[in-house]
Amino acid sequence: DAGVIQSPRHEVTEMGQEVTLRCKPISGHDYLFWYRQTMMRGLELLIYFNNNVPIDDSGMPEDRFSAKMPNASFSTLKIQPSEPRDSAVYFCASSRTGGSYNEQFFGPGTRLTVL
Amino acid sequence: GEDVEQSLFLSVREGDSSVINCTYTDSSSTYLYWYKQEPGAGLQLLTYIFSNMDMKQDQRLTVLLNKKDKHLSLRIADTQTGDSAIYFCAESIGNNRLAFGKGNQVVVIP
Secondary structure (H helix, E strand, C coil), X not given: CCCCEEECCEEEECCCCCEEEEEECCCCCCEEEXXXXXXXXXXXXEEEEECCEEEECCCCCCCCEEEEEEECCEEEEEECCCXXXXXXXXXXXXXXXXXXXXXXXXXCCEEXXXX | CCCCEECCEEEEECCCXXXXXXXXXXXXXXXXXXXXXXXCCCEEEEEEEECCCCEEEECCEEEEEECCCCEEEEEXXXXXXXXXXXXXXXXXCCCCCEEXXXXXXEEEEC
16 A cells, blocks of 8 residues: 555745645545644644544634545645745544554655745 | 643664653543654654553563553663654544644664
8 A cells, every 4th residue: 555645745835825735545544634743833633534524623723724525535635825834744644443553644744835 | 631741852872772751641542652753754653552551562662651640651772873753652532533742852873
């Protein structure tokens, strides 16, 4: 299996622009998580899905952030408009119900820089 | 809410042992984990311990769990340069979710 795939790996954009991050979870996994990592706040859970349905989006910072999962093999995290304080590494992770010890498998992350 | 606390930085000489500590809050967690993040990469599960265990040994890794104090530690024996990374403690909090600590950067000095 290819593991969790994220694209792009790096994104540099200007303040006010729309940013879309993409994730392909591991086939057969029914949970998908979006995290944000910064030096100040560590690893924060933004939102997670189960069977393509958003379960908890309480970690989404504000209305500028939105996430979708149109099918079991694809999810997007969108920031519109982007701001410099959104600069961070964004990780997608997936897991499956009944999987061994609830392990989450992480993608390589997208490093976002907003100028 | 769930809160996992870790110290931030540790430097260790190659060949020495390193110990990373963590405290957690959810006493009902079924599993506790140590994840490793190498530079420029995502987190990868290093080891885990079931909540009814006190200790788990896995080659150079020893995990100790003190449920009374909600304290988890990871000992790496014979630390090698490839062990330089950020180590995250995490606890299971239901619905396949994990609560992560802020991470502890380990730097191995040759």
